[in-house]
Amino acid sequence: MENLQFDAIVVGSGITGGWAAKQLTEAGLKVLMLERGRKIEHQVDYENETKAPWEMPFRGVGDTELYNREYSVQMLNRHFTEFTQDHFVNDADQPYQKTKGSDFDWFRSYQLGGRSLTWGRQCYRWSDYDFGANKRDGFGTDWPIRYADLAPWYDMVEDFVGVSGSHEGLPQLPDGKFLPPMELNCVEAALRERILAKYPDRLITIGRTANLTEARPEQGRAHCQYRSICARGCSYGAYFSTQSATLPAAKKTGLLTVVTDAQVTKLEYDAQTRRVSAVHWIDTKTSERKRASSRIVFLNAGAFNSVHVLLNSASETMPNGLANSSGVLGTHIMDHANTMAAMAVVPGFEDRTSFGNRPTGIVIPRFRNLDKLDGDGFTRGYSFQGGALQGTWTRGKRMPGIGEDFKEELHKIGPWSMVLVVFADSMPRASNRLTLSKRLDPRGVPQLEIAFAHGKEELAALADAKKEAAAMLNSAGAHVVMGFDQPGHGGTAIHEMGGARMGWDPKTSVLNRWSQSHDVANLFVTDGAQMSSSACQNPSLTYMALTARACDAAVKMLKEGVI
Amino acid sequence: MSGTSSGWTRRDFAGGAALFALALGIPAAAVKLTDLDAADAPSDRQRKLIAEVSELVIPKTDTPGAAEVGVGDFVILALAHGLSGTRDPVATGVITPALAPFRRRDGSLSHLDWLESRLDHAAGGDFLRRGQDEQLRLLTAIDGEAMARGAEYSPWVAIKGLILTGYYTSEVGGSQELRYELVPGKWEPDIPIQPGDRAFSSDWTAVDFG
Numbered sequence: 003m004e005n006l007q008f009d010a011i012v013v014g015s016g017i018t019g020g021w022a023a024k025q026l027t028e029a030g031l032k033v034l035m036l037e038r039g040r041k042i043e044h045q046v047d048y049e050n051e052t053k054a055p056w057e058m059p060f061r062g063v064g065d066t067e068l069y070n071r072e073y074s075v076q077m078l079n080r081h082f083t084e085f086t087q088d089h090f091v092n093d094a095d096q097p098y099q100k101t102k103g104s105d106f107d108w109f110r111s112y113q114l115g116g117r118s119l120t121w122g123r124q125c126y127r128w129s130d131y132d133f134g135a136n137k138r139d140g141f142g143t144d145w146p147i148r149y150a151d152l153a154p155w156y157d158m159v160e161d162f163v164g165v166s167g168s169h170e171g172l173p174q175l176p177d178g179k180f181l182p183p184m185e186l187n188c189v190e191a192a193l194r195e196r197i198l199a200k201y202p203d204r205l206i207t208i209g210r211t212a213n214l215t216e217a218r219p220e221q222g223r224a225h226c227q228y229r230s231i232c233a234r235g236c237s238y239g240a241y242f243s244t245q246s247a248t249l250p251a252a253k254k255t256g257l258l259t260v261v262t263d264a265q266v267t268k269l270e271y272d273a274q275t276r277r278v279s280a281v282h283w284i285d286t287k288t289s290e291r292k293r294a295s296s297r298i299v300f301l302n303a304g305a306f307n308s309v310h311v312l313l314n315s316a317s318e319t320m321p322n323g324l325a326n327s328s329g330v331l332g333t334h335i336m337d338h339a340n341t342m343a344a345m346a347v348v349p350g351f352e353d354r355t356s357f358g359n360r361p362t363g364i365v366i367p368r369f370r371n372l373d374k375l376d377g378d379g380f381t382r383g384y385s386f387q388g389g390a391l392q393g394t395w396t397r398g399k400r401m402p403g404i405g406e407d408f409k410e411e412l413h414k415i416g417p418w419s420m421v422l423v424v425f426a427d428s429m430p431r432a433s434n435r436l437t438l439s440k441r442l443d444p445r446g447v448p449q450l451e452i453a454f455a456h457g458k459e460e461l462a463a464l465a466d467a468k469k470e471a472a473a474m475l476n477s478a479g480a481h482v483v484m485g486f487d488q489p490g491h492g493g494t495a496i497h498e499m500g501g502a503r504m505g506w507d508p509k510t511s512v513l514n515r516w517s518q519s520h521d522v523a524n525l526f527v528t529d530g531a532q533m534s535s536s537a538c539q540n541p542s543l544t545y546m547a548l549t550a551r552a553c554d555a556a557v558k559m560l561k562e563g564v565i
Numbered sequence: 566m567s568g569t570s571s572g573w574t575r576r577d578f579a580g581g582a583a584l585f586a587l588a589l590g591i592p593a594a595a596v597k598l599t600d601l602d603a604a605d606a607p608s609d610r611q612r613k614l615i616a617e618v619s620e621l622v623i624p625k626t627d628t629p630g631a632a633e634v635g636v637g638d639f640v641i642l643a644l645a646h647g648l649s650g651t652r653d654p655v656a657t658g659v660i661t662p663a664l665a666p667f668r669r670r671d672g673s674l675s676h677l678d679w680l681e682s683r684l685d686h687a688a689g690g691d692f693l694r695r696g697q698d699e700q701l702r703l704l705t706a707i708d709g710e711a712m713a714r715g716a717e718y719s720p721w722v723a724i725k726g727l728i729l730t731g732y733y734t735s736e737v738g739g740s741q742e743l744r745y746e747l748v749p750g751k752w753e754p755d756i757p758i759q760p761g762d763r764a765f766s767s768d769w770t771a772v773d774f775g
Contacts, residue, residue: 054739054747055734055735055739055766056734056735056739060646061731061734063734065646065648066646066652067645067646068646070647080773184754185755187755188754188755226752227748227749228749228750228751229749352758353757353758354755354756354757354758356753356755357749357752357756358750358751358752358753359749359768360752360754389770391768391770391771391774391775392764392768392775393771394743394764394765394766394771394775395764395766396729396771396772396773396775398725399722399726399729400712401712402708403705404621404622404705404708404725405621405701405705406626408622408623409623409624409626409742410626412729412733412764413743413763413764414762414763414764415764415765416764416771419774419775
């Protein structure tokens, strides 16, 4: 690898790294992809994919003693189980710091494919309510793009990813190029009609998910098998991941080199050419230090890790971090404020059930602060995700009873309930920020320190969400039994973003409208770090569209000799 | 035998578990008990007790009961490794005088010691020597008290939960008593429930939230 020369280096192999590798190689560039974690080969290395609970040492629940010791943060993730634990980082080996008074649970997957193996797969377009949000209420800095800039890239990305969903014609949640939707179950379908009758602006629609409802033979991907164990890895390739989709496409070009176990420590900056001149990394298996050069660099390490690399790349000419002449690098980080707004029992469907495990829930798109500012104490939006489900044996843990009658009761399919989890816009605030800690990780690299707190706008949104969720469900014949309005810790939405925000002005933003550094022309950051606001939708689809758009722009700039 | 007062050694226990697994055709991984510290090892009596208690909770019917599928040993393993928060320190405020003797130095409760003592106390002697109907009556009372709305903190809640986990994640509980379908292959959103339909142990959303 010594002094190897590439056209482009992509740092990270997750959702956006995979896209960058695909787009850049397909444009004819020779690309090096660096991944800090281990190699995971599609279909070969999904070790627990087909195992039953009785084939696992701790029955799929996992070894709490081990988790307390080595996975103390990751174990809080709902997708973290004994089946999936090898798709998450070891917290003892990958420490980070939290500024005093900050709570932030940082869920990470350091491996080939990154969090594309463990993501929630929800794919939502953002609208101009979102891209115009900062300008409208004055939080953060104005996005230098609008929906029209991104719409063709959403089209292109959805076509390749395979997103199933239902066309609803909502301006706040634009329709995309959808595969046939997965259907609502009987309770969701009934609640959709009942809620719509009372609240014409509130619509239950099926989650838009990157699970194929039709096979993609040209990509070697089968349709979803309705197992809903996606985070174990899917040998059918039925959900979109780096392994199932972008990596095979990039490899097919013959122009991709992948190096795993490569923790990038810094980008080397050449003050003469004002370009990144090399990427440095540690081979985490041998502790060897290595470097490679390229004409352009794409940072796709995951929002906070991309910022981390830039902070660690400070130099004499850029003492506050690479690409940080503005001083805003690391600031305005966000993560959706989220909580379970309502859980309700739903009578009247005792003789109905479903078959199969649908790998998505429902969504109730944003209805607050659209054309009219109607939020009480907040200026942006929230949206509900959740679904109706029937209980199984675990309900017995809360039920009195033992013996034959108890066993007979748990034999039956349980009663229906409906869950609504709220995700609210996270306001971009300068005080929520990333800095370098003085503490080092086990490889000697300064750790990241996270300062984060939700503010009064988020709390107001969650309070409204709890009230409205209860009102909607109770009016539709359900009985709400519990609900919360206090947010989970920062990070628990697993939508952490920002820190290298896009903006018009090089003095107040890190990236321009092409996800390109204002300061360093051959540097692009196209993961969550680039986000200037959070919206309340799941962000991955937007990261993908922005990545594809940035790749196209970068290739044009290379061809024109601008960079 | 080693010098432990219970007469138990790690090797005996591990060997027993492996033989037990062999007899039932359960993969050894599922009953791996070899990593238990001596302090977490149950006495022979406790091992027998938790097996019988699990059978009282989930008895043999037209499918095997909890004892037959080795749920007792799973509960021992689970308690030793702190599943369901059983090795977490218990808040001082919820420690009643009845629980205090079972508090470990780390603040957690020794669930097995508590269970043994609680059952013998309820039986006014050796619980294991009571007839099955009497055992069922005594345990039903303990269960009713612990599971009642607004009840005081009781270690029984976690023990019962682990018994259920042990049973319904076993091959018998998961795929004979309930239905297990790893690859449904299709999604049918609305179908009628037929009389006698069994719930799915492979409905992962239901397992998480149901």
